[in-house]
Amino acid sequence: MMNKTVLSILLTASVVSVAEAQTKLVEKVTRQGDELVIPYTKYKLPNGLTLIVHEDNSDPVVHVDVTYHVGSGREEVGKSGFAHFFEHMMFQGSDNVADEEHFKIVSESGGTLNGTTNRDRTNYFETVPSNQLETALWLEADRMGFLLDAVTQPKFEVQRETVKNERGQNYDNRPYGLVYEMTSKNLYPYGHPYSWTTIGYIEDLNRVNVNDLKNFFLRWYGPNNATLTVGGDVKPEEVVKLVEKYFGSIPAGPAVQDMKPQPAKLDKDRYVSYEDNIRFPMLRMTFPSPESGHKDEPALDVLAEVLGQGKNSIFYKNFVKEQKAMQASVFNSTSELAGEFGITVMAYPNTPLAQTEELARKSIAEFETRGINEEDLQRFKAQAESSLINRMASVSGKVSQLAYYETFRNNPNYLQEEIKRIQSVTKEDVQRVYNQYIKGKPAVILSVVPKGKAELLAKADNYTVDQSGYTAGADEYSGLKYTKAVDTFDRTKRPGAGENPVVAVPNYYTGKFRNGLKMIGTNTNEIPTVTLQLSIKGGHRLAANNPAKAGIASLTADMLNEDTQNYTSEQFSNELDKLGSSIRVGSGQDDTYVIVQSLKKNLDKTLALLEERLFRPKFNPDDFERLKKQQLEGIANQATQPTAIASSVYNKLLYGNNHIMSIPTSGTSETVENITLDDVKQFYNSYYSPSVTELVVVGDISEKELMGKLDFLKKWKKKNVQLPAETKAPAIEKTRIYLVDKPDAAQSEIRIGYMAMPFDATGEYYKLGLMNYNLGGAFNSRINLNLREDKGYTYGARSYFSGSKYAGPFTASAGVRADATAESVTEFMKELSDFQKNGIKEDELQFMKSSIGQADARQYETPYQKANFLGRILRFDLNKDFVKKQTDILNSITKQEIDALAARHLPVANMHIVVVGDKKTVLPKLEALNYEIVELDTDGNPIASSSVK
Structure with missing residues (x-):
């Protein structure tokens, strides 16, 4: 489901409520001044379809989203995976759209499309040039009202194989791919809507037939269980006319009632486990928490952040910093019916998970002495504000937000309430939810260990799923009938496109500093943010000068994310989080990059932190040893990943043994073992130079205003960097x-x-x-x-x-x-x-x-x-x-x-x-x-x- 969006400031919106009548107008929300709100107009069609229209003329694009309030939580025992299966079938043609034509028509129109399924909803969406709006609506209406006769047995069989392939690729054959499935079936009672995952079980996919699938569609895919959201370069009155034409005649489906919350309940710790083709043992502790929208949700989110998100968290300090684990994180994940407060620790090889569990419990208990401070709340709210604003960068982001709030809150403008919920969180609230949901409470404790290493389990399994108390629900599927719309127009004719929109390539300015740094930028004021990207040429290819130390570009970039001369990495992270900003350094094949994201109002403070990160790294020996160990473990882990093996072997064949590109960007165990801290310092001092650096700036700032803030880059000392020449790859004799x-x-x-x-x-x-x-x-x-x-x-x-x-x-x-x-x-x-x-x-x-x-x-x-x-x-x-x-x-x-x-x-x-x-x-x-x-x-x-x- 979508991440929650929150702000640290109170926003208001002008809301005009209108009694539902023949006009079908429900409400209109407009922006007043510079407030952060998504304007929209909401309508209701006689067949129950909800229509929300958001007008945004900044780019000649339109995003169309149809969200059906049905996910895997509407399925029944023995028939799992239906909602996701139907996501596939909805792209296989309908009465007036041939097999595979949906993708073809949208692609041919210059658009992109997809669909997603989770526990609680399924959505289908297209982003197209604005002149293709009618085509997108025609396509969505056709599969809502005219699908089932096109669902044939051969199509059903092909998509069944595709879903099996998806399950194999993303679940069965992916390391840790069954963690969520194992957690769900052992956390919730047998038959609970969340006790299986959206992909479903292979045995259920093998068992069902095409008529089972059709009945699922007839029950849940009516217009009265859907929200159609249209955003972008449109006029609401024109959208209404088109939606009435294409959707208005589709008959309503059976009535759909919202499901009531069903949070999990445990009477004792449940230990479960499985063996996997992995290198790192994993411990996953899952505590039941309340559903999305519950009053305690924001406080649990703050608790999760303090326990296990970012460098200032307890779990990072105790596990990652102390080299007890590769990764450690805590998240409060919520869905419509229930929530899950999850703790995940990926330990180093051969670590007994009993030790990991013991330290995890000590880390949880440490919260009682640490407590919550004002900076914790400040960080949380600042990041929430930044997250919301950045989501508004695209029409699809705004449309998705409106569709989510309408589907699950019956209020597209719920953002205002969300903001109030976050603002009202107190230190006492966080302490209370800790006591109520976490302290001394039972959890599902899942151990995932390498094959043949059962001795690493946290504890022996003590729980098996009990089916005895399960009673099947009422039959939702008897007597369903397929009734097609009766139209006054020819639906077989694909709508014509309007005139192609005029697409303006962004205006931009360029410049070059005396030290050789090149820059390019553009001023855009759609959202109050500034994005900077620094690209330092070279990256992994620079290791061609010393292949015995391949991987050094990656390790150097990682070191720049750690301590600086004036901040520990924890202090640095704290300062960034309080601003809602991010600075990330990484390295690829051809360059080292620095990506900076900031709200306009916090740009000066963010740039001061960028200067610190880029020019005053501390190169702490403890950080180096920890990061080198992690890089070596990551390299060893690649040997368990077929995708990584395939790409590595392929590159070695393409480039030949003596080419730097035949070595992965992370290096090999041998090359990384060779790297010393002095090597990293030398790499930084030799190759981080303005003479090979390019700066891109996009955001709500003029060239003149920006240039006054970049003196620290103008003063960057130039170095003589020679980039490696191209090395010819060996010819291929034969296939x-x-x-x-x-x-x-x-x-x-x-x-x-x-x-x-x-x-x-x-x-x-x-x-x-x-x-x-x-x-x-x-x-x-x-x-x-x-x-x-x-x-x-x-x-x-x-x-x-x-x-x-x-x-x-x-x-x-x-x-x-x-x-x-x-x-x-x-x-x-x-x-x-x-x-x-x-x-x-x-x-x-x-x-x-x-x-x-x-x-x-x-x-x-x-x-x-x-x-x-x-x-x-x-x-x-x-x-x-x-x-x-x-x-x-x-x-x-x-x-x-x-x-x-x-x-x-x-x-x-x-x-x-x-x-x-x-x-x-x-x-x-x-x-x-x-x-x-x-x-x-x-x-x-x-x-x-x-x-x-």
Whole structure:
């Protein structure tokens, strides 16, 4: 569910209430002055559909959200996963929209779309250029009112496989993927709506049939159980007319009552456990807490922050700082019916979880002596204010907030009440909820330990689920009938689009300081925030100067997030949190980055902290030893992750053993062991220089005002930094399969590709992006439709080019069912070969041009989008008119050009095929393919080679 949004200041809004009548207007909320409120108009249709419209003309985009008040909590025992299953089925076509057309139409319109399911609601949403509003409403109405005849048995079977793949990828085969499922079934009584997860159980998915699924839809997906929220560049009166046209005739479904809260109740600690393919033992303690909206929720949120969020928390101090655990956190998570106060500790390898539990209980008890202070409340409220304001950066964020409050509070303007709830929290409230819900109270205590290491359990299991007290609820599904709307217009005709909106590329200013630092910025006043991004060129590639110490860029960046000369890391974090600001230092392949987020009113204090962080690191030896240990443990952990193994082995093959990019950015155990604190200091002193730094600024500040605040960057001393030259990657003699054994893996990771070319915004690289769009770049691409939608082999498959200033690879990838590994390789190569040989089809060419051509409306909406756009201009020295040049290329490119690009840049006879999977399952079928197979270990070293087939 959505994170709660709160403010530390009292806001008001002008609310006009109108008695419900034929006008269908319920209320109108407007903004007065500079107050932070989301204006909207709320309507009710005769069939029960709630419509909320938010007008925001700052960007030519529209976000449409349909939220149905049904999630996995409406399911029943033996039929879990229905709400999520239907999320998939809602994209499989309806009476007037063909199979896969929903994705295609929205993509072709320059939009993006998705759906999500949780315990309490399911939502479907599109963000499209404003001229495509009617199309989006037509699509959503068609699947609300005209879906079931299009739900066929073959579609049902394919999506059942897709959901199984999703479960395998995100739950069964993911480390710690079953933590939530194990917690839920042991925390709540058997049959409780929250005792299973939204994905459901495989046995339930296998058991159900298509008619079960249709009945679920008929019961819960009526307009009277839905909220339609439309936001963006629209006129409310026009939206109302369109919604009445497309949704007004859809009959109401059966009445739906809100469910009453059902918080969990425990009479003693419940110890449960399972073994997993992991490196770090995990302890998860879960205490029952009240539902979302309960009066005690804000105080429990404060308690969770003090116990286990951030560097000032008790759990961070006792576990992470003292090197007793890799991670330790506490969160109060709430849903419509119940809440869960969860403590999670990921211990170091071979740590007995009994020790972890003992320290966790001591840390909880430490709260009694520490207590709550005014700074705790100040931090919490400042961060809440910042969170709310940043959520308003996009139309989708504002629409989601309105839809959530309407669905669960029956009041889109509930933000005002939320603010009051937060403001009223006192130190006494936090102490009270600690005593009421946590102190001495029983919990579900889950141990997750590596396979074969049951001796690490906190305690032996003492609880099994008791089914004896369960009584099935009333039958919700008998006598349901499917009644379609009767219209006075032809619903089969797709609406025409209005005139394409004029998309304004952000105006920007540029500059260069005497020390070589380059900057670019734009002034935008939609929200009162400022975002800064510093990019220091080099990053991991600088380790090419000393490959024996690869990983040093990452470790140096991590050190800059710790103590400074004037602040401990805890003090620094405290000062940031009180401002609602963030400063984060990280490192990637090509650069070290510093990302700064601040409310406009707190920018000066935030920049003073940035100066401290960037120029006065302390390089504390204790911090270094702790971070080095964590980095080494993280590297060791990668050996348990098939996705990480696949990417690492693939890069080693692409770049060759002597290339720095054949080593992960985190380094290897050997290289990181070599790194000393003096090495980190030298790396910082040698490579952190304004001469290789680019600054991007986006926010509510003018160039003139900004420049007066950047003296500390102008005084930054220049150093002579030589960036490493490009090293040519080895040629690929012929296409081979490289197999890495991952015993008993239920899924296989596949990577296929070769070294392509560097980024070029208006040259051949840009054209290759156009070429790949239909092959593997869009949801409706050939690769994804084949492997996911037609075959059910995977949850998602794709291909892409990823060049930077340096040459980057072309890659096709997917995680697939183990038993379909060889078949997936076959289908990948079939699609690549066909595109290389025969090129693009005319309808695909037009789809690509329409989709990419109209997508510009979504490119510059949020501060981060603007910052990334401007950063690209600076990084690649692009001309101001490069977007126009791209548009000209897009409009003029021909089928012949695309076909020539495919023929030249899809060398199917000279690619690496990497497969990470269970050898005993996948090898026999792979041997039947016409490729030489080379077996590698997890480090990419050869084990054996078969003969050519």
